[in-house]
Structures are given as structure tokens and as C-alpha cells.
Amino acid sequence: MEHRIKIVLSALLLLGSLVPALVQAQVRVGVGRPTETPASTDDILNYASPKEYEITGLTVTGTRYLDPNSLVSLAGLKVGDKVRIPGEVMGSAVRKLMESGLLDNVEMFATNVTEGKVALMFRVLERPRLYRVNFMGVKKGEQDQLKDKVKLNLGKIVTNTITKNTQMAVRKYFVDKGYLNTKVKITTIPDSARNNATMRVLVDKGQKVKIAKINFEGIDELEESAVRMKMKGTKEMRFGRLFTPSKFIPKKYEEDKQKLVEYYNKLGYRDATVEHDTVVNNGGKTISINMKVNEGHRYFYRNVTFSGNYLYTADRLREVLGVAKGDVYNPEDLDKKLNGNPGQDLSSLYMDDGYLYYNAQPIEKSIDGDSIDLEVRISEGKQATINRVILNGNSKTSDHVVMRTIRTLPGQKFSKTNLIRTQRELATIGYFDPEKIGINPIPQNDGTVDIEYTVEEKPSDQIELSGGWGGYVGFVGTLGLTFNNFSARNITNFSAWRPLPAGDGQRVQLRFQANGSQYQVYSLSFTEPWLGGRKPNALSVSASHTVYQTFYDPLNPYSIYQSLKGRTPTGSYTNTAISIGLGRQLKVPDDYFSLSHSISYQRYDLNNLDLFYIGYKNGISNNITFNTTLSRNSIDNPQFPRNGSSFTLSGSFTPPYSAFKTVTESTKPEDKYKFVEYHKWMFDASWFQTVFGKLVLNTRAHLGFLGSYNSRTEIGPFERFVLGGSGLAGQGQFALAQDIIGLRGYDDRSVYTADYNRAVDAQSRSQGGVVYNKFVAELRYPVSLNPSATIFVLGFLEAGNNWASYKQYNPFDLKRSVGFGARIFMPAFGLIGIDYGYGFDKIPGVKDQASGQFHFTIGQQFR
Secondary structure, three states: OOOOEEOOOOOOOOOOOHHHHHHHHHHHHOOOOOOOOOOOHHHHOOOOOOEEEEEEEEEEEOOOOOOHHHHHHHHOOOOOOEEEEOOHHHHHHHHHHHHOOOEEEEEEEEEEEEOOEEEEEEEEEEOOEEEEEEEEOOOHHHHHHHHHHHOOOOOOEOOHHHHHHHHHHHHHHHHOOOOOOOEEEEEEEEEOOOOEEEEEEEEEOOOOOEEEEEEEEOOOOOOHHHHHHHOOOOOOOOOOOOOOOOEOOHHHHHHHHHHHHHHHHHOOOOOOEEEEEEEEEOOOOEEEEEEEEEOOOOOEEEEEEEEOOOOOOHHHHHHHHOOOOOOEOOHHHHHHHHHHOOOOOHHHHHHOOOOOOOEEEEEEEEEEOOEEEEEEEEEOOOOOEEEEEEEEOOOOOOHHHHHOOOOOOOOOEOOHHHHHHHHHHHHHOOOEOHHHOEEEEEEOOOOEEEEEEEOOEOOOOEEEEEEEEEOOOEEEEEEEEEEEEEOHHHOOOHHHEOOOEEOOOEEEEEEEEEEOEOEEEEEEEEEEOOOOOOOOEEEEEEEEEEEEEEOEEOOEEEEEOOOOOOOOOOEEEEEEEEEEEEEEEOOOOOOOEEEEEEEEEEEEEEEOOOOOOOOOOOEEEEEEEEEEEEEEEOOOOOOOOOOEEEEEEEEEEOOOHHHOOOOOOOOOHHHHOOEOOOEEEEEEEEEEEEEEOOEEEEEEEEEEEEEOOOOOOOOOOOOOEEEOEOOOOOOOOHHHOOEEEOEOOOOOOOEOEOOOOOOOOHHHHHHOEOEEEEEEEEEEEEEEEEOOEEEEEEEEEEEEEEEOOOOOOOOOOOEEEEEEEEEEEEOOOEEEEEEEEEEOOOOOOOOOOOOEEEEEEEOOOOO
């Protein structure tokens, strides 16, 4: 006979009367009364006299998403088990199911109860699953940030743990922003028909809690103002405080206390501690902080000794360590001198000679008053030789392009400096994400080491598609393509075109700029950085052609025809240029230096166009130039450098034609400038230094000088300098064979100091100067270092000037400006920037000079 009898499960501890115990167990387990009870229940199951039964079957009903077999396993019962009913085993099974957090209710029924045997059935009610989360009481932007912060997965079972964790995460989010009185209430609204639930998160964040006062006690040795400055994230309320608001954030407060102790340690106070601190609530809107500092004593080095050193003498190690008797004891600086300054620390001395397993442990051997005796215990280990170089992640760039950059080759001794240098070289070639270059030395049992390099490819090709408006030619469109990782050897291998053959590190650049038939520029360049494939000898070839035509109304020479269709040009100018260059890396003074040479030819053809405003309207000028450039570049990242420097000194020379011919005032311009003559010197320097954190200081100096070979020959109109504005070439102006240099805060091409007896007008200003100086200081801070869009903001101080003659040259007469801006580097488009500059100084001859103005830049610019 089959019977459906509900069994009340409990852990019966028969310490009292039977009925109270049954009632107590029923409430604890949470099992309701059966809807139907067979008449023979009392005859089969006697609660006053438990019996042993063998389980013949286990079933689960009521599931929608959960696996019944898994629930049976969670209950801890199986067919064939012998159990006492009623008994503790039954109560334990229900508790296990409820404690899993997956179910809202569990009921157990007995079916097919026969002599000594019973089949059990669990009837369960699953917990609802999360269908939607609604954040209430906060702004839309905060809702989006909370969704990212809390990360609740829809479809997940709603448990008390999830609800509590969500409440804590939401409150922590606002507390970390200074809302210490934030209250969070969560309501779960179930939908029984769909077995899901909507979670409503109601947030009352209140007002930000600010810091009214920070009271210090125990500060005697240091200035209190210096101590306050070290607490960068915990500031008092003060009028005018904008960049470091005085909101109280517990996490930053704890960090600032640690930084305060570290600051004392750097100054020699090794025992400094924050003895105790209290945060006093001033009514909900403000708090006060009371902090007691124990400064301790200031300590100094007395004796520094070494043990375990066999390769180098103590004097040599002491020289490299750079710690002398009487120096302030600074544990952080000591660690840097031991391990944290590649190329100059103690670890580099050993590791650059192959001692990969070197280790140095500083021990405070004795402390006597304010003096510390330090012993550096050295374990030199064995010399390690590089066995293999493993390269991973270069899916596009060929192995040989990467391997020729790597400075740790098989068979060489291990070198820490070469590892760091390789990381820099891989970052500067521009094909990989600098932030994700990994280096992993893998020691082997035979005393060798494998070195694994991991890189991640990033887009390196660029496209320029832009338009601009110029005063002479109107709208000008530009299309430029740059392929920075080209492969010439795969041109005939069409299976390698994706969309062009790539991977060999060559550079191809094509550029077209035009405004119909009035103005056109075509250019093409190719660079092979490793000519021959064995040494970094760079070959570069380039060619360009420029066409510029004017269409003036004869009745109004100061206007341009409204329509050019069918018109005959009134004047024209063409410039054809070709160049070839060869550069190589030097070994002396160090291998950051490179030397390059190039020869170029330019042909200028003027036809009824006084382009230089000197009466030179018709003729052909030939410019044959030899250029030599000495440079040194040690910057760590081309997109956002943090450390390093870059120096370039170049000289350009034409043949000294004046030594073979005589030029007088009566010589016609077309004869005077048939062969262009000059010598030109350029010096550019840039330094990068991390100030603290991610803040970087960049200082630059730029100098240019143009001269003639003898006093009898005046400096011609070619290759002069124009200064001012963004530094972008005005449409149609860069064809004038000029160097265009930016000076933010001033109009384009406006900064110019004329000769003593020469009026400053637009024509003379347009000719440019023969010497210029420019100095820049920038503070840069990165917003994003993602290789797909590197973004940083900057503030700058800038000063420069441009002189028409050396008689006027005064390096202290500089036009000053200040401002701020932002840069975005996208691999497909290069560097794009916008600046606002304010110029302090008046430019002679410039009417209606704007004091402040915006500048737009595109392309990587050095000057």
C-alpha cells in the first residue's frame, strides 16, 4: 500500500516531554503541516517510538532550474541507507538543503511505506533569480558606475549573502568618495510566476563629510607644514582649495598615515610611528582628526661592512653603494642603491657580469645612540649564461625584426642592464604596447638561464584625413598613409597582403594635399632601418613635388577669382625635391648615439610669382644640400615618455658658390639665387623626468642658426625660420623652404624681430628670421595609457624669439607665454593636440594681437 505521509524532521533531543520537543523541531526546521494526512499515519509512523527504515527511493519535485540529482546529493542521503524515523538524520538532510542557499522552502514526504522500508520525496521551492537591478536615489552617471563596481550577474540566485554584499559594496563606493553617512536599503521584489526577482537598491548618500581640522601632537623635529603636505589625500577645509578637496576618505587616510611614517623614515627617523589617532564626528557634516606622532630619534650611518663578497673588494662595493659615514639613514634609498637603480645599483654590478643569483641583505648590526652599523650580507651565486631566448606574442612582426632589437643573445652572460635596455628598445620601435612588454628569466638546472619576452602587438600604421583653410588657397584637403611595419620582400607574395605586406619593420609614407588645380603636393618616402639585416644602418629615400598657382583678378590684384574654372594662372611655383640618407648607430660615447648623413636636391621654379617679396618673380633655383646629424635618444616610451632624454645637433651645407663667382647689388635675383647657398645649424634637446607618481616634467631647448659663408654674401630667403602659433604649416606656406616653429599664445608666424632700420610689415615677417631660440617647460599627466588611445593633459611655460639679423640677436629678449592643453595619440592618426596659450609680451608691428588663443596640432612635433 502506498501512503503519502508528511514526516516532521528534527534533531530530537528528548530532554523534556515529547510533544514540546516535536513542536520546537518543527519551528527550527521550518516545515509546514501536510495538506493531507492518511488515516493510517499513526499506525505506520509512531513519533513516540521511532523505527528504523531502509530507503528504497529518493525523488525531488518542484525544481525549475536546479538538477534534482544534485539536490539529493546535497541532502546526504542515498538509496539503501538505513535511517530512524523520526530521527536526526532526517533533520540534517533538510538543513543541508536549506543551508545551500538555493532554496526558499523544503518539505519531505514519505511514500510507499511498507514494513521496514520507505521511499522519500523532497518538495522544494527554488529561490528567485535576479532579473533586474534598479539603483534609486543617485544620478544616471553614478548608476552606471555602480553597475560596473557591484557587478551583479543577472540570472544569479538571489541569496542573503548577495544582498548583504551588494549593500556593503554600494556603501563602500560612496564612502570612498567622502559620503561617510551613506545609507543603503535593498528590497527584493519576487515574481512567483517567472521565479525571478527585481532588486531595488535605494541609496541615501547624504552630504560629503569634510575635514574641519587636523590636529597634530608630538611634531617637534620637522615643520608641521611639511608633515601636512605629505598627507596628500587628507586635507583640511580651506577657501580656494580646488584640486585636493578636503573630503574624508578612510582608505586614503590610512594610506596617508603610512606615507607620513615613510617620510620620517626617509629623513632618518627609523622609529617614527603614529601612536594613536582619532576621528571625531562634528555632527555629520564635518569631522576632526587628532593624531599623535612619535618621531623617535634621527639615525646616521657609522660603519658599513660587507660579508660574503669574493669577486669585489669592500672598497669597490662601498663606492658603488654610495653610502658614507655620517649620511642620514634612509632604508628606502638604501634599497634603491642595492637593487632599484638599473645600471648604477649594487645588483647591476653583479648581474651585468652574469651573476643572476646574486642577493644582498642589509642587516642593522648594531645601534649605538644615533649611529647605525650596517652589514651587507652578499650571496654571489654562480655565473649564468643565456641558453635560449623565447619570444611570444608577435603575431604580425617577424621574429628577425624583434630578435635584432634584443640585446640578450644565447651564449652571452646574463646582464640586468641589457634586459632593461631591451625592454626600452622594444617599446620605442612602436610595434608593441609598451605597458605590456614582459621579461621572464627562467633559471635552468645546468647553470644557464632562458629569457622569455612577451609582447602584444598594437596598430602602428597611420592614416591622415583632414582639411583646413588657408588665406591664399582656401580649403585644402589632405590624405596621408603611413605604413610603419612594411615588408618590401613580400610585395610579390599576395597571400601576405593584409591589406599590405607587413612585419619587416620598414616604413613607407605617402601623402597627397590639394585644392583642385591651384595647390597640390605629392610626397613619397621609404625607410629601411636595418640595411643588410645585420647592423642598424638606416637607409631613407624620399621624393616630393609641389604645385602652387595664383589666379588674381587684373582689375583687383588683392583678390582671388571666385571661380577658377577656365581661368589662366597669373603666377605659379613648383618645387621638386629628392633626398637619400644613411644613418648608423654609434658605440662611442655610448650606443644611444647615432650619426646620419643625407644628400638632397630641390628645384624651385618661379613663374611671375614674387613668393619671397624681394622682386624675384621668375627663375629657377637649385638647392643641393649635404646634411649631417648627430643625435642621442634614451627616452623610454615614444608616446608618453617618463624618463630619458633626446639631443640632436645637425648641420646643413650647400656648396660655397660665392667662392667661385662674384655677386653685386646689380646682379639679377634669378642669377643671384640660381644656386642657393647657406649653412644651417639646428640644436634640439628634450629631457623627461618623473616628478612623482605619474606626473612627468619635460623641458626642451631649441636653437637654430642660418648663415652665409662670407660677409660679401647676404643670407638668402631660403631655409629661414618663422615662429609663432601652433607650429603647423599655413596652407601653401611650407613650400617656401622654411622651418616653421610653434610658440603657443601668439599668432601663427607672428613672432619676429626686424633689423634696426627696417619696418616690420607682413612681407618682411613672412620672409622669416636667420636665428631663433625657444625654451619650453611642460608638466604632463596621463589620463589613459591604452595603446589604442594614449591621452595626457599638460601645462606649459614657453619662451622664444626670432631675429632677422645677428645684430639684433639677444638671447634674453624672449616672448613668454603660459597655458594648458591635451594630447591624444591614436595609432591610426598619430598625435592630435589642442592648447590654450596666453602670450605676455607685445609683438612689434602686430595690430590687434590676441592675448590668449587656442592652437590645434596634428602629428608628432619636436620643436
